[in-house]
Amino acid sequence: MMRVFMAILCSLLAVCSVSARDSRQKGTDGQAAIYRLPLFERAVRCTKYFEGWHSEKHHPYVGWGHQVQPGERYSARTMTKRQADALLRKDLRKFCAMFRKFGRDSILLSES
Numbered sequence: 001m002m003r004v005f006m007a008i009l010c011s012l013l014a015v016c017s018v019s020a021r022d023s024r025q026k027g028t029d030g031q032a033a034i035y036r037l038p039l040f041e042r043a044v045r046c047t048k049y050f051e052g053w054h055s056e057k058h059h060p061y062v063g064w065g066h067q068v069q070p071g072e073r074y075s076a077r078t079m080t081k082r083q084a085d086a087l088l089r090k091d092l093r094k095f096c097a098m099f100r101k102f103g104r105d106s107i108l109l110s111e112s
Contacts (some may be wrong), residue, residue: 007008028052043110044089048064053084054066054076056076056077062074062079062087063079063085064077064087065088065091066088074087092110093110095111
């Protein structure tokens with residue numbers, strides 16, 4: 001289920017990139033402001049938007065889509081937005097590092 005979601009997210013990122021390029025060329029601003037952000041920050045914001053906040057009923061997921069692994073002591077009940085943001089960024093960095101050999105595409109692959 002998560003893999004399907006992430007594949008859809010990757011597709012959306014690709015489509016949004018083309019859409020943003022077209023918007024910038026036409027001079028429209030509106031929602032295109034996100035495309036002026038660095039690629040990593042865009043991935044963070046898109047993940048937060050599409051993943052949504054996970055509460056206790058979404059166990060074993062906490063924050064913005066982190067799957068609690070054996071030995072981790074994260075709780076949706078006590079997790080703050082700041083902690084979840086830091087955890088999301090940590091997860092994305094870890095997955096980007098796994099796909100580093102693919103260069104710029106590592107960010108896209110980290111979302112799957």
